[in-house]
Every structure is written in C-alpha cells, then in structure tokens.
Amino acid sequence: MLAHDLAWTLRTERPEPPSTADGDRMRVMGLLVAMLTGAWKPQLEAHIRAQLGPLRGKLVGKADISANLFDSTITQISCRFDHEPLMRSKTLDPAHLAVIRDELMSEWWPLAPEHERFVRGLHESLVAVSWDLDDDLPTFRLVTPDHVFLRAAASNPRRIAVLGEARERPVPGKPDERAWFWDVWDIRDRNNPSFRILTNDLKRDVTRELGVNPAEWTGRTYPYRIGKRPVIPFGMHHARPVGGLWSPLTTHSEISFGTLQVGLLWTATVHGFLRASWAQNWISNGRVVGGTVEKVEGRNVRLVTPDPTRWLEVKGEGASIGQLGASIDIEKAEGVTRRYESRLYVHAGLSPADLVIESLNPASGASISVSQKGKRELQRKGTPAWLRGDRRLVAVTVAVARGRSERFRSLPEVTPRDTTMIYRGAALTPEERVQVDSYGVVERKHGVMSRVGHYQELHPGVDEDQARADLKVIDTQEEQDQVMAGEPGAGAPADDKAAQDTALNGAQVAAAQGIIDAVAQGRLPRESGVAMLSEFFNLGANVAERVLGEVGRGFVPTAPPPAPQGAQPQPSDEDAPETE
Numbered sequence: 001m002l003a004h005d006l007a008w009t010l011r012t013e014r015p016e017p018p019s020t021a022d023g024d025r026m027r028v029m030g031l032l033v034a035m036l037t038g039a040w041k042p043q044l045e046a047h048i049r050a051q052l053g054p055l056r057g058k059l060v061g062k063a064d065i066s067a068n069l070f071d072s073t074i075t076q077i078s079c080r081f082d083h084e085p086l087m088r089s090k091t092l093d094p095a096h097l098a099v100i101r102d103e104l105m106s107e108w109w110p111l112a113p114e115h116e117r118f119v120r121g122l123h124e125s126l127v128a129v130s131w132d133l134d135d136d137l138p139t140f141r142l143v144t145p146d147h148v149f150l151r152a153a154a155s156n157p158r159r160i161a162v163l164g165e166a167r168e169r170p171v172p173g174k175p176d177e178r179a180w181f182w183d184v185w186d187i188r189d190r191n192n193p194s195f196r197i198l199t200n201d202l203k204r205d206v207t208r209e210l211g212v213n214p215a216e217w218t219g220r221t222y223p224y225r226i227g228k229r230p231v232i233p234f235g236m237h238h239a240r241p242v243g244g245l246w247s248p249l250t251t252h253s254e255i256s257f258g259t260l261q262v263g264l265l266w267t268a269t270v271h272g273f274l275r276a277s278w279a280q281n282w283i284s285n286g287r288v289v290g291g292t293v294e295k296v297e298g299r300n301v302r303l304v305t306p307d308p309t310r311w312l313e314v315k316g317e318g319a320s321i322g323q324l325g326a327s328i329d330i331e332k333a334e335g336v337t338r339r340y341e342s343r344l345y346v347h348a349g350l351s352p353a354d355l356v357i358e359s360l361n362p363a364s365g366a367s368i369s370v371s372q373k374g375k376r377e378l379q380r381k382g383t384p385a386w387l388r389g390d391r392r393l394v395a396v397t398v399a400v401a402r403g404r405s406e407r408f409r410s411l412p413e414v415t416p417r418d419t420t421m422i423y424r425g426a427a428l429t430p431e432e433r434v435q436v437d438s439y440g441v442v443e444r445k446h447g448v449m450s451r452v453g454h455y456q457e458l459h460p461g462v463d464e465d466q467a468r469a470d471l472k473v474i475d476t477q478e479e480q481d482q483v484m485a486g487e488p489g490a491g492a493p494a495d496d497k498a499a500q501d502t503a504l505n506g507a508q509v510a511a512a513q514g515i516i517d518a519v520a521q522g523r524l525p526r527e528s529g530v531a532m533l534s535e536f537f538n539l540g541a542n543v544a545e546r547v548l549g550e551v552g553r554g555f556v557p558t559a560p561p562p563a564p565q566g567a568q569p570q571p572s573d574e575d576a577p578e579t580e
Helices: 020-037 041-052 055-060 068-079 093-106 110-123 254-276 330-348 372-404 430-445 450-459 464-485 496-501 507-519 525-538 541-548
Strands: 086-088 124-132 135-141 148-153 156-171 174-186 194-199 236-237 281-284 292-296 299-303 319-324 354-359 368-370 420-422
Touching: 020 041, 020 068, 020 110, 020 254, 020 354, 041 055, 041 254, 055 174, 068 254, 068 372, 086 093, 093 135, 093 372, 110 135, 110 236, 110 299, 124 372, 135 372, 236 372, 319 496, 354 541, 372 420, 450 464, 507 525, 507 541, 525 541
Parallel strands: none
Antiparallel strands: 086 420, 124 135, 124 236, 148 156, 156 174, 174 194, 281 319, 292 299, 354 368
C-alpha cells in the first residue's frame, strides 16, 4: 500500500469475540459504525420489526434511512481538523521537528477529519501505523473498535498491554479464499514483546504459515520501542478522558436509539402519506353502475371516476354511499418527527443555545444545524483528550520510523511529552467577527488588550507565538505594498505599525504642530514633547521621536522672510487636503 493510500475497508461481518464482554461491546460498536458509514439499513429494519411486530413491520414498506441524525450530528461537530493543527516542541531540535511534521506526519492530517468522526461517534477509535518499504514512509489505517479487543497493563488500567485486531487474510494453502484472523500485539513482558497471527478462535498460531517470520517480531528483535520500552504500533484517541481502556457501553445510547426511532417515524410517515393521506370512499349494500373493470393485484376491480356534472348511480336495496376522512394528518406526523429529532441533539453534548433552527414551523421542512459557537465549545472541552492521543500517535509514528527505516534512524526518540498541537477548529461566522472585532477595538482603545490579543480573538485556536508570527508577516507585506505603491512612510519599523492604525485628522495635526513649536521655542523640554505626543495622540514612542526629529536637540527655527508687498502666500504640502 502506498503511503498516500489511506482508504480503509468497512467489514460488515463480525469476527469471533474473545469474550462475552468483548462481544457485547463489538455488537454495540458495530451498530454505531454502520450509522456513521451509511450501512445501517439492516439494523433499522430489525428495529422496525421489533417495534411494530413482524406483520406491521412488513406492511410499512422499505425502511427510510434518509434521516441519519446520528451521522449528521457527529459530522457537524467534527471540526477540529478543518485546518491542519500546528505542531510545537520545546525539547526537539527545529530541524528534527520539521522532519516529523513535514514527512512522517504529513500523510496523517488528511485522514484526521474522518478519524475524528469515528472518535466522536464511537467515543474512541484507533489508528494502525505501519511502514511502506517502497516509499520509505509511514502509512495510517483507521481501525474501529468493533474489530478490536484490548487488555490493560497490570500497573496502569489506561495503558494498552495487549491489542488484537480482526483482519481478513488469505487462507494458508487456499489463496482464493479469505478468512478472519487475529493480529495480536503483546507487550506485557517488556523483555519479550511479540506480534503473532492467530486463528479466529485464538487457539492456533499461524504467523509463519501466513508468511511472517516470528523471529523478527519477538524479544530483542521486536522493532518498535521508545527507549527500552516496547510500544504497540497503534494510536488511540478518546473523545473525553476515561478511567480505563473503553468508555461505558451506554455512551451515545440515547442518540443511537433515537436515530433508529427517527428512521421508524419517517418510514411510518412516508407509508401514511402514500397509503392513508386522502379520503376513502365507501359503498354499503350496493354497487356502482358503470365504470371499467381492471385487474389489480390479481383481482378484478371496478373503477369509477366521479363526475361532478352527472349523478352517480348505485344499485341495491338499502344501498348507501359515503366518505371517510384521511387516516393520517401528514403535517402533524411530520411535526412530531421533527420535534423528536431536535430533542436528540442534547444527547450529543449540545445545549439548545448551540442549535440553529432555520424555520420555526416544523411542517415546512425545518432544518436544524449546530452553531459555530457550539462547535468551538465542544472542541474546547475535548482538547485535553485529543492532545493526549495526538502526542502519543506522533511518538508511536517516530518509533515505527526508527525501527523500520535507515533514513529515519538518526531521529531522536520522541515521547508523548516532546510535542504538542494547537488546533484552530471552527472559524468565526461573519456576524461573530464583526462583534469580536468591535469588542477588540474598544478594549485596545482603553489599553486592556494588545494587538496580538485582538488577533487571537479573531482567530480561535491561534496561540500567542503564532499570532505574533502572523502579524509580522502581515506587517512585512503591508510595508512591501507601500513601497511598491510609492506611499509616504513606507518602510517604517514593524514595531511602529500600531501607530499607523491611528492616523491624525486636521485638528490633531495642528495641535501636534503646536507641541513641536513649543519644544522648538524652548517653552517645553523635548522629553515632555515626546510624552505629550505619545499620550495625547496614541503614538508610539519611536513615532513621536521621529516626528520631533532634531527639534529640542539644538535646532533653532528661523523666521520666514517677509513676503513681497501685495504677494499672496502659496499653499505648502502641509496645507493640502487630507483626502488627497
């Protein structure tokens, strides 16, 4: 598999679980995986039969899987990797960090958004890290919990000591047939870690039969280590911190069950619209004269089309006709279904304030979405758990690279403490940007927020170092643009950029000129002039110094020569309108 081939295969069959507890968890996870991948029709059909009974379940027709509330909710709130995170390190050499970020991890970030969906939907999910010998780069493969069993280390209930992954492989001696096997990684004994391939019942070791030399993956030859400690080449992420290896099985049970109920409600609503949403005509003790006879579903049926300009003739003693109203109010049924949908968002960790309802009329096709603010709040709450998972994934990837490639063997060992991530996540909406920017302008005017802080408020997730770097790039680009345009003041030092944001009007220029004249005439000390320009006109100290120039350092202004009799003074550049 090439390094850029990050596709994963959905397996609908379930491998043989090693224990009852593993079987229960795999079954629940299998339902959630099916919902997240759009393969949940069999589960919805089974739910409809369980709720309505076999006969009614069959009569309502095909299951409607168009309203997958679970998948749509998880997809909306999975926004942590809308932008690639920034990787930082206080211990690694910048060159080594660049190699890890730009080579080893570059193929992971495109896959991270899909991985986040699984982590949020399943509450945890895994990433298998292996090596492409041809490209000499790592490969990443998503592994969902319905095909994994774990065993914890004796010293730490959160540390994985045994990992088994169910995988399909060719049957030894029968290359055209495939069967389920368990890839089992075991590092309980640090001195004797191992990788083995076992049959689906975990009873027979077929590692060698499947073309893998056990001697290369056992004991001292085991290739993946951080220091002397062996590591399993998998990353595991949790949506929130847990006390053990797995979250409780009740996680997301409300929204998963509710999604099945919504599927049932929409199936019944569509069935009612097609079969019972119009009035039903009836005849008692008689028959309608005329019409045509047609064969419908194997029976001869007389069809009569009523004509409002003619009488309908009915024959039979005591015959009577009438009409029954529609059996279902479609608007009411749709409204009940949509109100049920809106309740379920709360079980995804959202508050009503986080929801955006496009229409308040449930019968008009209301659309419910998650606000950007709600997304950012969920991201903030989950950051500690995600950071722990990403740090470990980086450390495992470096360990795999050092163990399988001569090119990367010179990299230093990396522990989860050596790197950190900065997640940008959900951006501000245009309306939010206006509000945040207005607030920042006021805060900066009163001196309680810096330009860096203002930038951070407008760009959620950006740390102070990155904000300073981004602003420096902006300032440099603006200076270059000014130079290219031939604008006055181009090339001013970057630390004086804030002063350029506060251009003076005509009255302020005149007042500043008065201060300069006072310094020049000796009525004010130069230091007072600098302070007054800085305080009164919000100029930086460097700008105020440049404005004064040599005034106050011995410079003495000379009186202008008297104008000739009758001559009119000519306008100077300083008198030009400000808008020119």
